[in-house]
Amino acid sequence: MATAAGTLTASDNYDIVIIGAGPVGLFLSTCLARWGYNIKHIDNRPVPTATGRADGIQPRSLDLLKNLGLKRDIMKHNPAKVYEVAFWDPTHKGIQRTGTWASCPKFIDSRHPFTTLLHQGLIERVFIDDLRQNGIEVQRPWTITGFKNDGKDKTYPVEVSLQHVDTKEKEVVRAKYLFSGEGARSFVREQLGVPIIYKDPIKHVWGVMDGVVRTDFPDIKMKCTIHSDYGSIMVIPREANMVRLYIQLASSTDPDWNPRKQATIEEVQASAKRILQPYYLEWDRVEWYSVYPIGQGIAEKYTLDHRVFMGGDACHTHSPKAGQGMNTAFLDAMNLAWKIHHVEGGFADRSILTSYESERKSVAENLLDFDNRYAALFSQRLPSAGEVGAAAQQGQPENQFIEVFKSSCEFTTGYGVAYNPNVFNWSTEHPAQSNLFLKGTKLRTGRIMPPADVTRVVDANTVQLEQEIPVNGSFRIFVFAGKPCLTQRAIADFAANLSKKKSFYKVYERSDVSSVDYHEHHNPHSHFFTICTIFAAPRPTIEISDLLPPLLARYSDHVYADDQWDRRVPDAQASAHAKMGIDEERGAVLVVRPDGYVSCVVKLVEGSGTVDALNEYFGAFVSRSIGKPELQAQL
Numbered sequence: 001m002a003t004a005a006g007t008l009t010a011s012d013n014y015d016i017v018i019i020g021a022g023p024v025g026l027f028l029s030t031c032l033a034r035w036g037y038n039i040k041h042i043d044n045r046p047v048p049t050a051t052g053r054a055d056g057i058q059p060r061s062l063d064l065l066k067n068l069g070l071k072r073d074i075m076k077h078n079p080a081k082v083y084e085v086a087f088w089d090p091t092h093k094g095i096q097r098t099g100t101w102a103s104c105p106k107f108i109d110s111r112h113p114f115t116t117l118l119h120q121g122l123i124e125r126v127f128i129d130d131l132r133q134n135g136i137e138v139q140r141p142w143t144i145t146g147f148k149n150d151g152k153d154k155t156y157p158v159e160v161s162l163q164h165v166d167t168k169e170k171e172v173v174r175a176k177y178l179f180s181g182e183g184a185r186s187f188v189r190e191q192l193g194v195p196i197i198y199k200d201p202i203k204h205v206w207g208v209m210d211g212v213v214r215t216d217f218p219d220i221k222m223k224c225t226i227h228s229d230y231g232s233i234m235v236i237p238r239e240a241n242m243v244r245l246y247i248q249l250a251s252s253t254d255p256d257w258n259p260r261k262q263a264t265i266e267e268v269q270a271s272a273k274r275i276l277q278p279y280y281l282e283w284d285r286v287e288w289y290s291v292y293p294i295g296q297g298i299a300e301k302y303t304l305d306h307r308v309f310m311g312g313d314a315c316h317t318h319s320p321k322a323g324q325g326m327n328t329a330f331l332d333a334m335n336l337a338w339k340i341h342h343v344e345g346g347f348a349d350r351s352i353l354t355s356y357e358s359e360r361k362s363v364a365e366n367l368l369d370f371d372n373r374y375a376a377l378f379s380q381r382l383p384s385a386g387e388v389g390a391a392a393q394q395g396q397p398e399n400q401f402i403e404v405f406k407s408s409c410e411f412t413t414g415y416g417v418a419y420n421p422n423v424f425n426w427s428t429e430h431p432a433q434s435n436l437f438l439k440g441t442k443l444r445t446g447r448i449m450p451p452a453d454v455t456r457v458v459d460a461n462t463v464q465l466e467q468e469i470p471v472n473g474s475f476r477i478f479v480f481a482g483k484p485c486l487t488q489r490a491i492a493d494f495a496a497n498l499s500k501k502k503s504f505y506k507v508y509e510r511s512d513v514s515s516v517d518y519h520e521h522h523n524p525h526s527h528f529f530t531i532c533t534i535f536a537a538p539r540p541t542i543e544i545s546d547l548l549p550p551l552l553a554r555y556s557d558h559v560y561a562d563d564q565w566d567r568r569v570p571d572a573q574a575s576a577h578a579k580m581g582i583d584e585e586r587g588a589v590l591v592v593r594p595d596g597y598v599s600c601v602v603k604l605v606e607g608s609g610t611v612d613a614l615n616e617y618f619g620a621f622v623s624r625s626i627g628k629p630e631l632q633a634q635l
Helices: 023-034 059-067 071-075 120-133 187-192 265-275 325-344 350-379 385-393 400-407 484-498 575-580 609-619
Strands: 013-019 039-042 080-082 084-091 094-102 115-117 142-149 158-164 170-180 196-198 204-215 223-228 231-237 243-251 281-293 297-299 308-310 453-456 462-464 475-482 529-535 559-561 588-592 598-603
Touching: 013 023, 023 039, 023 120, 023 325, 039 142, 059 071, 059 325, 071 120, 080 231, 094 223, 142 170, 142 187, 170 187, 170 325, 187 308, 204 265, 223 265, 231 265, 243 265, 265 281, 297 350, 325 350, 453 575, 475 484, 475 575, 484 609, 588 609, 598 609
Parallel strands: 013 039, 013 170, 084 223, 170 308, 475 529, 529 559
Antiparallel strands: 080 115, 084 094, 142 158, 158 170, 196 297, 204 243, 204 281, 223 231, 231 243, 453 462, 453 559, 475 588, 588 598
16 A cells, blocks of 8 residues: 555555456466465456356366366356257248257367356356465455556556545555456556557447246257348357347348447347247346447557556457357466566566567457458358258358358367467477477477376376376476387486586576475476476386486376377377377477467487477577577567
8 A cells, every 4th residue: 555655665566466357367367376476456346247248168268277277166057068059040931950060079189079158257256266265355346547667666667556446545556567357448458549450340239138048949958050031149058047149139231220229128039039930939037138239359459568468358359159258368368477477487588478469469360350250151141941952053152151160160169279480389490490309290389289198107097198287387398208118218318418507497496496395296396397207108017216217206296108098099009199299119308388388399319419409499588598509589
């Protein structure tokens, strides 16, 4: 708090001030709170989201929530799960089902081949409970009234002015960073003068309604896209017998087109009943209702000074029907969280913060391109079954909407996110030029690490390798060790070179390494690296103390046997190696970013070459001199 004289006390200084307790703000706060940061988190609402808003968690996001340890708490609410999408189109009798398609098709390698549907307020509460366990309370109802990066305090350069919504009590604090997770009407974005660039003028107005219904429509428990001669509906099943309906209300082709069109609940219900003919539809109750125009927009910048950042809906707006808003927000927050952590933890150069905008804005632009096509196709009147048949006889293309939906499944499930080459995502243009970097594997830098089952040696449990290291802010180093009889010398050399004074691993050794808790499984040596070793051998043949030098044996809970069969590589002797495209005999070292995306793959060789290559890779962005060459690169 500011004193009567107007000066700030030490208690007014925060690592970060977060505005908004929606998905993006809560995710960012959760990560940073777990990693020990001092956070001021406010929201202008007196309580978490009560009704409506986002409700879809896509498969990749569920992977991430599981990695955070929050999936179980989400599933306690018994959410609806969408495994298939049904398509309904017009006929002379009303509407009929014309096909179904998997929500997450089998060609996508996913642990969770479904969309999870749950009220946003319940999802928010899971994060809020976790924050409380880490000593952070969202302050409500508070709002931001001003901010400036005045640099008066070099450590805490941003001054933030806050005010209680009801009592008008004022507070001025200083922070290293300010983050806006305020949503589409961001005060921070407005004050920065950052415009939203819209792709196209608003062409459609939709109503959205959550409620409990009675109907003889057979697919009410499934996700459905319904087109009729009276308009379009999307059906989204929800928890507790609820259903969400997105109902088309107006189009720019209407004679009385009005992009600000409003409609009563009764008018929207009447429209829904017409579209659903010949089926009946009645409401037991309406939980929430809103009207919104469809517009695809993106902020011109996500930050101006790399001290004040924005994310989530403050940066990108789009139609909710593709179920991407909350999921994109989660990944925005994860991307920024680990980069702030690495800068403030003294690991990386401050220049890495520029990659937040370049990586996440590129993903948002791809999302808007998809959403623009998806929303336009969904909103247009599709031809009847008879018209399609006649067109097909004339050699015309079939239903574009289904084609777009199918072709975009990888993107909508979250697994299609691809970050371009940069200092984190190795390519042949990277400053690290060792000839040991592998280019011919199935792994693509900037893409998510594929899932793989392995057997944990210490307890013989079958585990999911990609989930074994939690969201701890560390780079994940997976030593695919191949066959022990062929790689034992290379493994010993790898550990010996990691132990050298100027290696990337040793330079960032913990100051308290000699007194680290015996039960610390993930970060016994460094806060920035966690190591897993995976042998292409049956578990009974692996004796950790015989095969691994002490540095790697310290990670005994992260030693695995690659002895589980996988249907995607049915003939492989070591399926995890095979799924990554790594030599099952000679192995390789896979580096994965803290957010789960592939950084680089390096050959596992005898001598110092493997660690030398990794010194080059990390030397491109860390804050200290490592290895032999002193490589520094701008992002």
